[in-house]
Amino acid sequence: xxxxxxxxxxxxxxxxxxxxxxxxxxxxxxxxxxxxxxxxxxxxxxxxxxxxxxxxxxxxxxxxxxxxxxxxxxxxxxxxxxxxxxxxxxxxxxxxxxxxxxxxx
Amino acid sequence: xxxxxxxxxxxxxxxxxxxxxxxxxxxxxxxxxxxxxxxxxxxxxxxxxxxxxxxxxxxxxxxxxxxxxxxxxxxxxxxxxxxxxxxxxxxxxxxxxxxxxxxxx
DNA sequence: GCAAGCAGTCAGAAATTTATGACTACACCA
DNA sequence: TGGTGTAGTCATAAATTTCTGACTGCTTGC
Numbered sequence: 001x002x003x004x005x006x007x008x009x010x011x012x013x014x015x016x017x018x019x020x021x022x023x024x025x026x027x028x029x030x031x032x033x034x035x036x037x038x039x040x041x042x043x044x045x046x047x048x049x050x051x052x053x054x055x056x057x058x059x060x061x062x063x064x065x066x067x068x069x070x071x072x073x074x075x076x077x078x079x080x081x082x083x084x085x086x087x088x089x090x091x092x093x094x095x096x097x098x099x100x101x102x103x104x105x
Numbered sequence: 106x107x108x109x110x111x112x113x114x115x116x117x118x119x120x121x122x123x124x125x126x127x128x129x130x131x132x133x134x135x136x137x138x139x140x141x142x143x144x145x146x147x148x149x150x151x152x153x154x155x156x157x158x159x160x161x162x163x164x165x166x167x168x169x170x171x172x173x174x175x176x177x178x179x180x181x182x183x184x185x186x187x188x189x190x191x192x193x194x195x196x197x198x199x200x201x202x203x204x205x206x207x208x209x210x
Numbered sequence: 211g212c213a214a215g216c217a218g219t220c221a222g223a224a225a226t227t228t229a230t231g232a233c234t235a236c237a238c239c240a
Numbered sequence: 241t242g243g244t245g246t247a248g249t250c251a252t253a254a255a256t257t258t259c260t261g262a263c264t265g266c267t268t269g270c
Contacts, residue, residue, distance in 0.1 A: 012133065013134045013136075013205075014208045014209065015205045016128075016133040016134070018208045019124070019127055022124055022128070023127070025228065026117070028117065028120055028121040028124055029121070031118075032117075032118050040247090041246070041247050042245075048117055049117060052229060052230075053247085053248070053249090054230080054249090054250095055227085056248095058227080058228080078246085079236085079237070079246090088207065095200055095204060095207070099120040099124065099200060100118075100119050100120045102193070102200070104119065145216085157259065157260075158260095159219090159259065159260080160257085161218095162218070163257085183215095183216085183268075184266085185216065186217065
């Protein structure tokens with residue numbers, strides 16, 4: 001038995017999408033690292049234990065889609081890509097800190 | 106290619122487990138309803154669009170395991186079960202509120 | 211007695227998420 | 241010219257999550 005769904009996108013809770021965009025594989029770790037510095041794909045791969053290209057790609061794309069991260073092609077000497085927190089992403093920092101505090105019990 | 110994992114439980118970010126325990130199917134909706142009143146299984150089923158017994162059971166069990174909800178058998182006239190927020194669950198309320206505020210943009 | 215509500219459990223299927231390895235394309239260095 | 245590094249894509253496979261429908265056991269009302 002299933003409660004009828006008029007719309008498959010039916011939102012029961014406004015925070016749900018945001019919560020989901022932070023809870024996939026590697027997302028928390030990515031966010032955490034993004035707080036202190038711009039991210040590079042290959043260094044994420046080295047820094048996050050158990051990560052792999054595919055899931056990093058997925059995580060980065062989804063966080064971009066949620067407007068938490070912005071992908072920037074740095075037009076400099078050794079041309080490369082950086083991911084930086086957007087203003088919306090920065091608003092999440094205190095939420096994250098609270099979450100970390102709570103998880104220490 | 107995968108970064109080596111010494112321990113499969115390797116925690117890259119302390120908030121990750123907590124985040125996960127809030128992001129499964131129906132969890133946000135359950136939490137939200139739990140803020141205002143004790144929950145009954147059958148009314149959750151009616152109130153949450155797109156929910157079904159199995160996923161509610163899973164969500165409730167996991168939130169219990171994370172110590173966000175407590176399952177209480179109410180020894181009264183029509184013997185029944187209630188789920189209530191634990192103190193740890195209550196600490197999450199402000200986090201949730203911030204998350205909801207942020208998701209409105 | 212029997213139907214209905216409550217609070218589930220269980221098995222199997224379908225859908226979604228992650229993992230793996232191969233491959234691409236460009237730049238840089240020697 | 242070849243090797244290394246960056247930043248991926250793609251297809252397939254494996255693992256995890258979610259759905260569905262049937263079934264259980266207890267209580268209350270008609």
